[in-house]
Each structure stands twice: as structure tokens, then as C-alpha cells.
Amino acid sequence: RPDHLGLYGYARDTSPNLDAWSKSAVVFDQAYAQAPNTPRSMPSILTGRYPSRIAWTKRFSNYSDLAPEEKTAFEVFQGAGWRTEAVTSHWYFENKAPSLKEGVDAWDNAGFLTIKESNTQSAAPDLTPRVVARLDALKDSEQPFFLFAHYFDPHSRYMQQTSVRTYGKSLMDKYDSEIAFTDHHLKAVLDKLDEPGLREDTIVVILSDHGEAFKEHGFYFHGRTVYNEEIKVPLMVRVPDVEPKRIDDVVGLIDVLPTLAALTGVEAPRALGRSLLPWFSGIGEVPPAPVFLEQLPYPNYEEHVVGVVGPDRVKVIKNVTKNVIEVFDLKADPGETTNLLDRDEDAAKALRETLLRFIDADPGE
Known part of the structure; x- marks a missing residue:
């Protein structure tokens, strides 16, 4: 969650290394994942497509895999002559979505490879030296x-990381301890990226694929809603010779692949996001556009919820399963506590229509 990092204004000192590094990057203050869980969000990031617009081998699944026609960033860059590699420590990347490994020259997925192990072990101390x-x-x-x-x-389940920093016994306290722990172990990677041979010609993107809920809207953890606590994310991009800045415009992680493609001269023809290149090149403008958010039904949670954030930071959410619509002004109400439809039945009418058209165009299974 961005609101649990110092660079986004959090009071706790959870992220001193990321905070310092971000001062050399373009930091996006209004970035959104396109889904609130890894099995939908990660494929969306890697293809530059909304979850409902991705071709899946089986859409209604806890761990949907990509159909052959989808091309990930790995395949896009490998096809352009780049070396592609991945370093992970997670059971999801081991066998839940084998299509993500297409186009990868070398994938190192050592570490915990079962859900049970992920609940009792920490990956960062092992992952950092491998990276x-x-x-x-x-x-x-x-x-x-x-x-x-x-x-x-x-990530749930959270552990007290006593070797770095603890804050208390609540779930949120433990979550913050996990953030501080990861930030601590990221330092060696950030330092390496500052060394000659990397600093002058390496683009670095740091993001999260989803947030985490602490019962702000009735749920813990993630993969249930498109409220900000589950779907608003940090996004930082450092490009050589580009001055650091803060961007307050609404963007989506769907924009990452098109932006990387534009920065490197690689083509990503199936990506649906926008190139954010003008914010890095200083040439032209990024046209404002709505960003859509999707909680697609899956066996562990069958509600269908879709949202949209407009350029003016008005947000509309429709629970398709329950046929309920909510409208929030995120500038005045970032916690999404006041449904403006209770006061004005015409609130955000144009944006609501935009959302309904997006839902109606969903190709389904």
C-alpha cells in the first residue's frame, strides 16, 4: 500500500531505503493496479491488458493461465533481442501460471514453493543476493x-520481523514490520543499481501488484474489492538522465508495458494501456483517461466488482453481482466512506456510463 510508505506520507519509518531511492525517480501518486490479487494483476501488468480483456485458458479459476495468443513483456522483449530473466521465491510462479514463463531465458524461482511454506518463511534475505x-x-x-x-x-500471513523493526501486535503492525523488513533487504539491490555499468543505462520500475485491506470496508487481506486499500499501489520509475518528479495524474499498471516499450523502442502491439512517455521525454502530453479496476469472480470469491477512476479522481464502483453502484470523490474522501449517490442520483453520470459501457463490452469466458 502506498499509504504505508514514507515517500507517500506515512508517519511510520517503514521504508527509508525506498524513500531515499524515490528521490531519483518519477513517482506516481495516483497509480492503480487493475486487479486486487496476484493471479489477475500480474498477468495484467505483464501483458498491458485489463483482466477481462485477457484471453485466459480458463477464466473462472483461482489461478487462471494465459491463452497462447497473449504475449507478456518477457516475450515482447525477447522477441526484440533482449535477454529476459526472472528472480522470484513464490509458489505462484512455480506452477500456477506456466504461460508466464514463456519468453524467459532464465527463471530462478528458488525459495518457498508451497502455500504452507510462504506462511512461515521469509524470502527477502535469500532473494536479494540472487537479484x-x-x-x-x-x-x-x-x-x-x-x-x-x-x-x-x-503479504498475508504477516510475521513480526524482529531482526529489523516491529511496531506492535495488530495485523497492521505486522504488515508494517514486513514492509520495513523488505525495504531493509532491498537496499543491496538499490545500491547495486546505482553502480557504474547500471546507473547510466538501466530503467528501473518499482511497483506492487495489489494493496491490502484491514477491514476498512469489511474485509481483511485482498482479492475481494476494488476499494483503494486493495488496489491503489506505489509506482516509481527511474530513467537515466530524466529529472525526478511527482506525477499526480491517475495512471494504471496497465500503462507500464506500453511505457517501457516506448522508452526502449520495442513494440507491444496487444497492450491496451497508455504510453506515459511524455512525462519522461518532456515532449508532448499524456492524454487524461479513465483507469478501470476489476475483481473478476473466481472459485474462492464469486462476486464480480468493477470500478473506474476518472482523471478528476472521481471513482465509480459497480458490484455487478449485487447490482449496487457507489460514487466517491477521492480528493475529498480518499477513504471512500461517503457514497455520493446517496445525495445526488446524477452524481458522476458520465463516468458511470463509461463504466457501464466497459462492463457491457466484457467478452466473458
């Missing part, structure tokens, strides 16, 4: 590289 080793191996190659690294620790 650093790959950066060392890749930095002097004539071939450009695309490296994906995934940290899992700030």
Missing part, C-alpha cells in the same frame, strides 16, 4: 536485458 548476482552477471553484456524480481514478504 544482485544476476545484475552483476548481466551488466557487462552487449545484449540488453529485461530482469523481473518479485518480493513476496509484505
Whole structure:
């Protein structure tokens, strides 16, 4: 969650290393994942497509896999002649979505490979040296590289990370401890990326694929709603020779692949997001656009919820299963506590119609 990081204004000192690093990056203050759980969000990020617009082998599944026609960032960059690698420590990447490994020259997924292990073990201390080793191996190659690294620790179930920092006994306290723990272990990677041979010609993107709920709207954890606590995320991009800045416009993680493609001259023809290149090149403007958010039904939770955030930060949510619509002004009400439809039945009428058209265009299974 961005609101649990110092660079986004959190009072607790959970992220000193990310905070310092972000001062050299373009930081997006209104970034949204397209889904509130990894099995939908990660494929969306890697394809640049909304979850409902992705071709799945089986859509109604806890761990949907991509159909052959979908191309991930790995395949896009490998097809352009880049070396593609991934370093992870998570059972999801081991066998839940095998299509994500298409186009990857080397995928290192050591560490805990079962759900039970992920509830009792920490991955960051093992993951960081593996990431650093790959950066060392890749930095002097004539071939450009695309490296994906995934940290899992700030995730339920949360553990007290006494070796770094603790805050208390509540679930949120433990979540913050996990964030501080991950930030601590990220430092070696961030330091490596600042070394000669990497700093001057490496684009770095840091993001989260979903947030986490602490009963703000009745749920714990994630994968249930499209309220901000589950779906608003940090997004930082550092590009060589680009001045750091803060961007307050609404963007989606669906925009990451098109932006990387534009920055590197690679083509990503199936991506549906926007290129955010003008904010890095200083040439032209990024046209404002709504960003859609989707909780697609799956066996563990069958409600269908879709949302949209407009450029003016008005948000509309429709629970398709229950036929309930909510409208929030995120500037005045970032906690989404006051449904404006209770006061004005015409609130955000145009944005509501935009959302309904998006839902109606869903190709379904």
C-alpha cells in the first residue's frame, strides 16, 4: 500500500531505503493496479491488458493461465533481442501460471514453493543476493536485458520481523514490520543499481501488484474489492538522465508495458494501456483517461466488482453481482466512506456510463 510508505506520507519509518531511492525517480501518486490479487494483476501488468480483456485458458479459476495468443513483456522483449530473466521465491510462479514463463531465458524461482511454506518463511534475505548476482552477471553484456524480481514478504500471513523493526501486535503492525523488513533487504539491490555499468543505462520500475485491506470496508487481506486499500499501489520509475518528479495524474499498471516499450523502442502491439512517455521525454502530453479496476469472480470469491477512476479522481464502483453502484470523490474522501449517490442520483453520470459501457463490452469466458 502506498499509504504505508514514507515517500507517500506515512508517519511510520517503514521504508527509508525506498524513500531515499524515490528521490531519483518519477513517482506516481495516483497509480492503480487493475486487479486486487496476484493471479489477475500480474498477468495484467505483464501483458498491458485489463483482466477481462485477457484471453485466459480458463477464466473462472483461482489461478487462471494465459491463452497462447497473449504475449507478456518477457516475450515482447525477447522477441526484440533482449535477454529476459526472472528472480522470484513464490509458489505462484512455480506452477500456477506456466504461460508466464514463456519468453524467459532464465527463471530462478528458488525459495518457498508451497502455500504452507510462504506462511512461515521469509524470502527477502535469500532473494536479494540472487537479484544482485544476476545484475552483476548481466551488466557487462552487449545484449540488453529485461530482469523481473518479485518480493513476496509484505503479504498475508504477516510475521513480526524482529531482526529489523516491529511496531506492535495488530495485523497492521505486522504488515508494517514486513514492509520495513523488505525495504531493509532491498537496499543491496538499490545500491547495486546505482553502480557504474547500471546507473547510466538501466530503467528501473518499482511497483506492487495489489494493496491490502484491514477491514476498512469489511474485509481483511485482498482479492475481494476494488476499494483503494486493495488496489491503489506505489509506482516509481527511474530513467537515466530524466529529472525526478511527482506525477499526480491517475495512471494504471496497465500503462507500464506500453511505457517501457516506448522508452526502449520495442513494440507491444496487444497492450491496451497508455504510453506515459511524455512525462519522461518532456515532449508532448499524456492524454487524461479513465483507469478501470476489476475483481473478476473466481472459485474462492464469486462476486464480480468493477470500478473506474476518472482523471478528476472521481471513482465509480459497480458490484455487478449485487447490482449496487457507489460514487466517491477521492480528493475529498480518499477513504471512500461517503457514497455520493446517496445525495445526488446524477452524481458522476458520465463516468458511470463509461463504466457501464466497459462492463457491457466484457467478452466473458
